[in-house]
Amino acid sequence: MSERVKANKKSPAPVAAAKAEAALPALGPLGMLRWAWTQLTSMRTALFLLLLLAVAAVPGSLFPQRPANPFVVTQYIKDNGDYGKLLDTLQLFDVYSSAWFSAIYILLFISLIGCVVPRAIAHYKAMRSQPPRTPKRLSRLPEYGTLVVPADAGLPASDAINSAAGLLRKRGYRVEVRDDDGARPSLGAERGFAKEVGNLVFHTSLIGVLVSVAIGGLFGYSGQRILVEGDTFVNTLVGYDQFTPGTNFQSSQLQPYSIQLDKFDVTFDRESPGKFGQPIDFNAQVTTKETPDAPAKQETLKVNDPVTLGGTSIYLTGNGYAPVVTIRDGAGNVAMQGPVVAKLQGENYYSSVVIKVPDARPEQLGFVGFFLPTAFITDAGISFSGDPDLFNPQLTLNSYFGDLGLDNGAPQNVFELDVKDLTPLNNRNLAAGGITLAPGSTYTLPDGKGSISFDGVKRYVGVDIHHNPGQVSALIFALLAVAGLIVSLYVNRRRVWVRTGTHADGRTMVEYGLLARGEDHRLAAEAQSIRKLLTEEWQLAADDGDAGGGSDAGVSDPGVSDPAGAADSVPTQQTPSRQGHNGADSVTIPTGSAGPTKDQ
Amino acid sequence: MPFVINETMGAYSELLMLLAAGTYTVAFIAFAWDLAKSSKVLRAVDLKAAEAAGTVAGTKVPVAAGVGASAGTSLDAGAGANRVDSHLAGPAGRAERPSSSAAKQAGAGSAAGRTADADMRYAGERRVPARVAVALTVLGVLIHGAGVVTRALGAGRVPWGNMYEFLTTGAFVAVAVFLLVLIRRDLRFLGTFVVGLAIIMLVAASVAYWTPVGHLVPALQSYWLVIHVSIAVMSSALFTLTFAMSALQLVQSHRQKTIAGGGADKLGFMRLVPSALSLENLSYRINAIAFIGWTFTLMFGAIWAEKAWGRFWGWDTKEVWTFVIWVVYAGYLHARATRGWTGTRAAWLSIVGYLCVVFNFTIVNQFFNGLHSYSGL
Ligand code: HEM
Secondary structure, three states: OHHHHHHHHHOHHHHHHHHHHHHOOOOHHHHHHHHHHHHHOOHHHHHHHHHHHHHHHOHHHHOOOOOOOHHHHHHHHHHHHHHHHHHHHOOOOOHHHOHHHHHHHHHHHHHHHHHHHHHHHHHHHHHHOOOOOOOOOHHHOOEEEEEEEOHHHOOOHHHHHHHHHHHHHHOOOEEEEEOOOOOOOEEEEEEOHHHHHHHHHHHHHHHHHHHHHHHHHHHOEEEEEEEEOOOEEEOOHHHOOEEEEOOOOOHHHOOOOEEEEEEEEEEEOOOOOOOOOOEEEEEEEEEEEOOOOOOOEEEEEEOOEOEEEOOEEEEEEEEEEEEEEEEEEOOOOEEEEEEOOOEEOOHHHOEEEEEEEOOOOOOOEEEEEEEEOEEEEOOOOOEEEOOOOOOEOEEEEEEEEOOOOOOOOOOOOOOOOOOOOOEEEEOOOOOOOOEEEOOOOEEEOHHHOEEEEEEEEEEEEEEEEEEOOOHHHHHHHHHHHHHHHHHHHHOOEEEEEEEEEEOOOOOEEEEEEEEEEOOOOOHHHHHHHHHHHHHHHOOOOOOOOHHHOOOOOOOOOOOOOOHHHHHHHOOOOOOOOOOOHHHHOOOOOOOOOOOOOOOO | OOOOOOHHHHHHHHHHHHHHHHHHHHHHHHHHHHHHHHHHHHHHHHHHHHHHHHHHHOOOOOOOHHHHHHHHHHHHHHHHHHHHHHHHHOOOOEOOOOOHHHHHHHHHHOOOOOOOOOOOOOOOOOOHHHHHHHHHHHHHHHHHHHHHHHHHHHHOOOOOOOHHHHHHHHHHHHHHHHHHHHHHOOOHHHHHHHHHHHHHHHHHHHHOOOOOOOOOOHHHOOHHHHHHHHHHHHHHHHHHHHHHHHHHHHHHHHHHHHHHOOOOOOOHHHHHOOOHHHHHHHHHHHHHHHHHHHHHHHHHHHHHHHHHHOOOOOOOHHHHHHHHHHHHHHHHHHHOOEOOOOOHHHHHHHHHHHHHHHHHHHHHHHHOOOOOOOOOO
């Protein structure tokens, strides 16, 4: 793999060869597989898949999505005819579970695994091996400098290398000293292995996040329930109004805890001009029991502040009013008594009410209408709610009698009444008119069909109940990923080499070079720090930065000439190869090369 | 009863925002003046230098021929040695990123058509208009900061709960981050862009999104609002800087190519701007910080979503776009390490990423319905 990459770079011919190889893989099935694997785990493929993933995620925000809004999707398809159906065939209403979206991220993660595993092995080996051999020409490294220890300092070349090794070790480098007692001892040092480790942790953790999400999808469940003040929810399948099990859900997973809504308070904004009446606090007092026999516990349930119970979390997601009514039938018996959940329709809790009374005799009764917490009627006779609070509660209803169609067992939406087969009793167009009730009042239905009383108003809350077993591990992996990311971006992997030699006149000549792997904008600063450390350790005269500019053409190039001999031409300590930056901003154009240049 | 809204404070805040916008406008003019003036001066200096060079070296073309050679070798030596073993461990097609040290070598010698320092440190002659502009921007940001603080005091909470506040606070953070970066790096060439953007944001806030001080809806009453949104705004401010730098990088690299090919330099003011490679390197570093910030934004958003809605991820429109932005910038970071994708292509990714940020902030907030519809519209 690496060979081919290098070959690609050198000349176009091998590229063509590689392409030909790609086009006609006369490689046999195994070779083909290997070829495909190499392609899939290449950096370019990873990048391509990442970008593709970004693009593929977009349609999910443009079209309504089934998991979030099933009804909107149905309506959308209805409204858009063939176009809607086409979109549906393309799974554009289920983008995030669609075949194509899944294909992209599964390929991406296979590529990821194919990347991470070999890199982890390679890195493990690298961490256990010695720093690479000392290059012949240190001066070609991006950071390079020399030091000269006077002869009378009594620091022979081998001592100098060992002392440098000690300093670098203290700085966190792994150091190997070579040719310790030879004429030109050197050392290789490396640090920053954590960078690659961080990168591997990051990528591996992403797999962890994905697996956690999958576990949540398999074993989790969620459901909804509406609780009127006084109601109790018991965590069993029948307790839910709506229930969405994960793929591998078993009903034995449900712990039969209970939660009772004692009281629900809403605070409305009474100060801000533009937002008068906007709710600013929802507060539900609940009594919970972990198991049927456990002691009761008082808790508060708020938005952004769920209650956790029996391995689930319970969230406050909605609320409204539930007018309490008593309905007597034609026979004079109480056919129904209790709160009716009113469904929010408009501003200020303008809500719709549907009451079905299947127990009424001789005829079943049905009511449809509205509840308004603060009723106002315009001159045109249109009623609206003037405030979300209960200043002037009013129930306006039409009534019907007949067969509600509930007896055949077909499920019905409790918030809708199909009046097709019913006979109207009360509405605006009939002589009897509609029903308008204030709390405490009773209305007698025409024709002796019974009566309805509006006894008072309670509040209700909608709660979402979720169990997601993958959640904690998703969080842990996400945190690991960020930690890995930060390490991989901010630890620098660096190598340092130092070589020493003794000049004919007894001076010890030292040269060093630094190389970064990957992006490292602080390499120059590191070179300077190391130079400073060595200077202090060997008590050399502090060098003054730019002193060495100019005649460095022949600076020790051990690969070519003896460092001792070459150093003859060095008038002073040679400065690091960092060039004069401040000069670079000047407006003159350097006609020659300014500052020290590298030898070629 | 919770905190009582203070409308006087709110009124002060709005006044301060307008004052800040006014100050920025003057600063903007000064920044623009700086660009215009400097490009003229630089051209004159260049001409003179070219003449001098012509008489000395006998050539009239002020192209530093040495650049290519010296930069080339240092790259080869450095990166070459790197490549050998990095590929033993890396996936196919992995590139050595154009490193800063290489840029530095190129920067020092290269003088053809460029003046700004590769490291973007302060140096060289004093640019009076630029100094005036920066001073005015500092004044503006102080007034602006006072506006943000009075808004917070008036509402008794963090000032980022609706579009008006996102815009005013966001503009403040963008300018403040820019000024903070200015302490270390000479990015004054970005002044017109950043200050111009702040003006647009303030004007849009006051004209299109004006909202009086008020309480937060219960869904937003969480300390996660403080954490999640503040990190999002700061990351976006950084992305703003890198967007500008990447855009300039594209222009600069085009210009450099033109000049290298012997073409005429039509964009004189770009002399104030560092080389394409230096821009790429610095914007990479800023993008890396911003990417970490965005990762936190995403994560904290997920934690908050879990607290508020019972699921940490539900592909809500806002979540989708936050994810898209994250993936695009992850792509950018990858591109910088992929052969054939560094330089211009990476810059395009950075630009696309920022366009997604803007889209997420404007269009998604305004026109897409989702759980995140808190824009206060
Ligand atoms: C879920 C998909 C992926 C995401 C979100 C992702 C994200 C990232 C990020 C943010 C970085 C930056 C860290 C750094 O620069 O040090 C990175 C680096 C890297 N990624 Fe990925 N990655 C993904 C998949 C892959 C795959 C499939 C491969 C293998 C082909 C891969 C190989 C690499 C490599 C080699 C680096 C280091 C580049 C360097 O030298 O800095 N990544 N990735």
